[in-house]
Amino acid sequence: MSKDITSRSEDYSQWYIDLVRKAGLADYSAVKGCMVIKPYGFAIWENMRDTLDRMFKETGHVNAYFPLFIPKSFLSKEAAHVEGFAKECAVVTHYRLKNAEDGSGVVVDPDARLEEELIVRPTSETIIWNTYRDWIQSYRDLPLLINQWANVVRWEMRTRLFLRTAEFLWQEGHTAHATREEAIEETRKMLDVYATFAEEWMALPVVKGVKTTNERFAGAEDTYCIEALMQDGKALQAGTSHFLGQNFAKAFDVQFSSKEGTLEYVWATSWGVSTRLMGALVMAHSDDEGLIIPPKIAPHQVVIIPIPKPLAELDEAINNVAKELRARGIRVKIDTDDQNRPGYKFAEYEKLGIPVRLAVGARDLAAGTIEVARRDTREKQSVALDGIGDHVANLLDEIQRNLFERARTFRDERITRVDTWDEFVKTLDEKGGFISAHWDGTGETEDLIKDETKATIRCIPLNNPQEDGLCVRTGKPSSQRVLFARAY
RNA sequence: CGGGGUGUAGCGCAGCCCGGUUAGCGCAUCUGCUUUGGGAGCAGAGGGUCGCAGGUUCGAAUCCUGCCACCCCGACCA
Incomplete structure (x- = not known):
């Protein structure tokens, strides 16, 4: 049992919070409802982001960036959309501070009130469709396949690290199409990209489906989603892909000349996943000892720990193993720190969820072996140094597969x-x-x-x-x- | 916004009811030595506006008043 993590059976919700904080993923910040994503957590997010980004580009999308601020009037142009988001918008009303007259600090300068308030984007459909109006005149301009990596703000009353925070990071794809069919096809295609990413990279089994009218995105005709199951039996929406019909095109007057010479409204989609996936990752796989990260998105896939009896041969052996693994593209960390004892390190790397741990000491060197421990099952075995590269590469695949199968069995039984x-x-x-x-x-x-x-x-x-x-x-x-x- | 709770060292807490030396404890940190195959041991050291403001008192972390912040439950949440 880990020393500083509450067990799942004792308090699942506290276990989650302990894990996120003690494993160095994120922490509370000075701003209520906002979190600091720490380097280790961000490294995992970067791996997710890079993989998704590649998948988006492989399906023909390009990245762009739109403003953080949205004029208030934009939001109200699509009725259902403003209805859905109005209650959780942060609003910028002034652009300047000044020194307080009583010397107590700075205050908002009442003379610096904005003519029109700006909304901090809760999502970017409005600012993007306002821009698309200028970009789209002809069927030749379509389809327009754009993605944005950004932060958004939704002023939730109650927050939870990664799962629901006032500010979060995400990607939002916004595409424009000439026909209804093509837009629906895009919506479904991106849902498939999300499902593939969740299952093959995150080892997270998901159900693909459509939302009911009640649960639909504000302004969409249809919302598709992937739903995952967490270890406490609660579901988590892991990603959504919306068919927006012509709602935003009509609200922002985005029309194009068709091949036939008629003037038509553009068909739209939007789709997104967020840092919430980090929460899904934690809650789907981890245990009472700490995180368990699927090899494909783990910042370090293997950690090598020397059992520190001063020995020159040890360094050499470790470097050779690392070299062999890295030659196969495996991400390896060597812990040469001599401040902490091996036992401490074992516990620490289990908490961090590194898939495979290798330990080498004088004993192993003499026997020509190395100790291999896998995080998912916590099994340890002694393996011949000769051929260790193949062994570890296979083991990483096996762990990735096992995590998915384990989560799928758990989900299917429920x-x-x-x-x-x-x-x-x-x-x-x-x-x-x-x-x-x-x-x-x-x-x-x-x-x-x-x-x-x-x-x-x-x-x-x-x-x-x-x-x-x-x-x-x-x-x-x-x-x-x-x-x-x-x-x- | 309603109900409950908590603010004391980086973190976690005790002390408060019943006011009284220099405000303690554990973890962490720093120094030194010994250790190192599952969360090391010993010795020493540093670190505090006791949430903020006012009041009562010879004397306030402790009692009184006001304020602030945060947490939990609820309402809210594609």
């Missing part, structure tokens, strides 16, 4: 088909996870269930089998099951 309301409530309280149940399709029933149980419809899975049934709450006819869960 998708429960339920047909009665009693069962629904009981399953939610005792087992958690996703509940697959019939629903009459109305927002009223969805709200009712939410009020009574705090469970929401996470999504209607894609390719959902059609099946006649009765709504689990109202008994009205239903044509398919949907996934319910309590969520973050």
Whole structure:
């Protein structure tokens, strides 16, 4: 048991906070609701970001950057959009401070009031579509496939490190298309990119689906999502991809001349994932000893610890192993620090979640072996130094695979088909996870269930089998099951 | 905004009810020595506007008043 991390069974939520802080991912800041992302946490985010960025570029997108500030009037141009975000916007009203007359510091200069207030972007659809109006005149300008890496601000009343903070980092793709079909195809394509990233890099199994009207993005016609399950049985929305129809094109008057010579409104999509994925990563894989990071996104995939009896051969052996691993593209850290004892380091690197730990001492040298410990199962074994590069490379693949399989088994065991309301409530309280149940399709029933149980419809899975049934709450006819869960 | 709680060293806390030497303890930090295969031991050292302001008192971390901040629960949250 780790010395400074609360166990999951004792207090899951405290375990999460302890882990995030003690493993050096993030910390609270002087600003309420805002966090400091620390170097180790940022290194993981950089790996996620770089991978996603490459995937975006491989699917034809380019990066750009739009302003942090949005004129207040822009936000209100799309009715549903402003309705959805108005309550959590930070607003800039002045542009200057001055010395207080009583010498107590600086105060806002009342003479420096802005003509029009600026909103700190909660998302960039409005400023971007206002810009697209100037960029799009012809079908030849389409499609426009742009992504932005940025920070956004949503003034939430209650925050949690990574999962919900006032400011967070994300990417937002904003694309413009000539036809409805093409825009929908783009929406689905990016959902697939997210799902692939989640499963293959983060080892995070996800359900792809569509949101109900209640849960839809403010201003979208359809919101697609990937939903993941955390170890406490709560769901986490890991990414969304929106088909925006012509809503923003109409709000910002973005039209183009078609091949046929007619004037048409542009079709739009937007899609995003955020630093919230860091929270998903922590809660999906880690244990009471600390983080467990999938090899593909781990800042260090292997750490080598010399067991420090002063010995020149030891340095040589370690450097040779590191060289062999690095030649295979493996990210290796060598801990030559002689202040801390091996036992301390073992515990420390387990807390940091480094997938593979190698330990070498005089004993190993004599035997021509090295101690290999894998983080996911915490198993240790002695392996011949000869051929260690292949062994570790295979082990990293095996760990990546195992983490995914483990999470998928956990998730699949927690998708429960339920047909009665009693069962629904009981399953939610005792087992958690996703509940697959019939629903009459109305927002009223969805709200009712939410009020009574705090469970929401996470999504209607894609390719959902059609099946006649009765709504689990109202008994009205239903044509398919949907996934319910309590969520973050 | 409603209910509850907490502010004392970098972190975690005790002391407060019942006012009284130089405000303690653990971890961390620094120095030295011995250690090093699962979170080392000993010795020494440094570090404090006791959240802020006022009041009572010979004397306030402690009692009183006001204020501020943060945390938890709820409301809120694609």
